[in-house]
Amino acid sequence: MFTGIIEETGKIKAITQNKITVEAKIVTEGTKIGDSIAVNGVCLTVTKLDRDGFNADISPETLKVTSLGNLKAGSYVNLERAVQIGERLGGHIVSGHVDGLGKGKFIKKDGSFYNITIELPQELAKYVAKKGSITIDGISLTVADINNNIVNIAVIPHTFENTNLKNLKVGDFVNIETDILAKYVEKILSTSDNKSGISMEFLTEHGF
Numbered sequence: 001m002f003t004g005i006i007e008e009t010g011k012i013k014a015i016t017q018n019k020i021t022v023e024a025k026i027v028t029e030g031t032k033i034g035d036s037i038a039v040n041g042v043c044l045t046v047t048k049l050d051r052d053g054f055n056a057d058i059s060p061e062t063l064k065v066t067s068l069g070n071l072k073a074g075s076y077v078n079l080e081r082a083v084q085i086g087e088r089l090g091g092h093i094v095s096g097h098v099d100g101l102g103k104g105k106f107i108k109k110d111g112s113f114y115n116i117t118i119e120l121p122q123e124l125a126k127y128v129a130k131k132g133s134i135t136i137d138g139i140s141l142t143v144a145d146i147n148n149n150i151v152n153i154a155v156i157p158h159t160f161e162n163t164n165l166k167n168l169k170v171g172d173f174v175n176i177e178t179d180i181l182a183k184y185v186e187k188i189l190s191t192s193d194n195k196s197g198i199s200m201e202f203l204t205e206h207g208f
Contacts, residue, residue, distance in 0.1 A: 002038045004091035004133075004140020006078045006163045010039075010053065014073055017063065020044070023053040027079045036082040036096065040164070041138030041175040042066050043082075043096025066098045067137075067173045076164045078138040091140025092133040093180055100124050102136065102176045104168050105150065114155040115144075116165065120176060125149040127178035127186075135177035139163050 010024035020039065027037055028049055035046050037054065044056035063069040071077070083089070106117035118136060120128065128134055128151060132143050139159065145152040160166055168174070 001083055002043070002080050002094040002096055002138070003083050003087075003089050004041075004094045004135050004138060005080065006139055006159075007080050009076045009162070009164055010079045012071055012073055012075045012077060013053065015058075015068070015071055017060070018058055019047075019055060020058055020068070021053065021055050022077065022079070024079055025053075027081050028054055031081060038078075038080045038082075038094070038096045038138045040067065040071075040077045041094070041096065041135055041177055042068060042098055065100070066175050067101055070173060076167055078163050080138060092135075094135050094138070094140060094177060095180055096138075097177065098175045099127075099178050100176050101173045102151075104170050104172045104174065107168060107170060110154075112157050114157075114160045114165070116153045116155055116168070118151045118153070118174065118176075120149045120151055122149050124176060124178055127182040129179075129182070132182075133179050135175075137164060137174045139165065 008024060008026040010022040013021040013023055022039065031046060031049060033046055033049060036043050037046055042062060046054045047057055048055035058068060100121040102118040102120050105119050108115050125148060128143055128146050130143055130145055134141055134143055134151065141153050143151055144154045155165060
């Protein structure tokens with residue numbers, strides 16, 4: 001489990017169909033083999049550690065459903081270690097399980113802030129709400145506005161400069177994880193798959 005607060009940007013040394021090697025300093029401190037590190041929001045298991053970084057295995061499924069397959073040696077990635085119990089939850093609850101890929105549509109500096117627009121897959125838009133949370137390449141961000149499947153985000157200078165958002169270009173793909181709470185609410189309220197007794201008749205009767 002993660003918070004979406006990026007600890008550092010690492011640099012990919014090598015990436016193949018089954019392994020990634022990342023240069024990093026901060027996230028390797030206190031880390032051991034078997035621990036989880038989110039790489040651009042993708043939860044990966046550390047298989048090797050040294051003073052220059054770490055290795056992790058990548059499954060074919062991960063390459064298929066995330067943007068990791070589009071990266072190459074020299075690409076910069078957002079890194080975060082798994083949260084420890086008792087720490088402050090500075091962002092929001094992030095699982096590291098990517099829901100789909102978004103596409104950069106608009107990037108503009110507005111004063112000291114940055115306005116970024118991301119096009120989401122249509123099926124993910126229902127989980128996103130204005131002023132709610134969304135994870136983009138592992139970064140916990142607040143939705144400034146959403147229109148259909150187009151999400152607008154106002155990014156503070158610190159976040160922009162200290163993550164790989166500063167390298168984002170129009171047309172680039174990013175990993176998207178929507179708010180896990182929205183998914184559970186949908187599951188609970190689903191009239192086709194719940195044991196709560198909630199039905200369309202019940203909702204109509206109570207004014208919904």
